[in-house]
Amino acid sequence: MSQLINNVLVMGVSGCGKTTVGQLVAEKLGIPFFDGDDFHPQENIDKMTQGIPLDDADRHGWLLKLNEQFITHSPCVIACSALKPAYRDLLKINNERLDVLYLKGDYQTILHRLEARSGHYFKGEAMLKSQYDTLVEPSDCxxxxxxxxxxxxxxxxxxxxxxxxxx
Known part of the structure; x- marks a missing residue:
């Protein structure tokens, strides 16, 4: 059955549940799951730990690494913020059969989730605001x-x- 399954991107802002939903989908489909956060270079982690939002240049190489995971481990599920169409386009290079799941939630709900989370390097309301400012929601198409x-x-x-x- 796995040959019939497309790769799956679970996207949204930090705290929306990408990892949890992605793991469950992968488990139910019997395919590998990868958390995009595990592929950030140390420089990105250091910035986020200090509460500094990532910019396009920070994300570029990271997104290409995730694209490589999709191609190498197809089919698989990857959780990644993928906030802009350009980011999603990088993930689709040589990976046209990509199903995108957008976990949509309001700012206050997600802020509450982030405040309750411990042991994660994503810090601060300013970073969440930056993600919402960057987010270009995909259409239902x-x-x-x-x-x-x-x-x-x-x-x-x-x-x-x-x-x-x-x-």
């Missing part, structure tokens, strides 16, 4: 838009059911 007010298990189940019925 470009992505499956999922409301994060639903629990992660329900979201993953919706995705897997849709993928199986499309196969």
């Amino acid at each position: 470009e992505a499956t838009i999922l409301d994060i007010r639903e629990d992660a298990w329900t979201l993953a189940e919706q995705v897997v059911l849709a993928k199986r019925s499309a196969a």
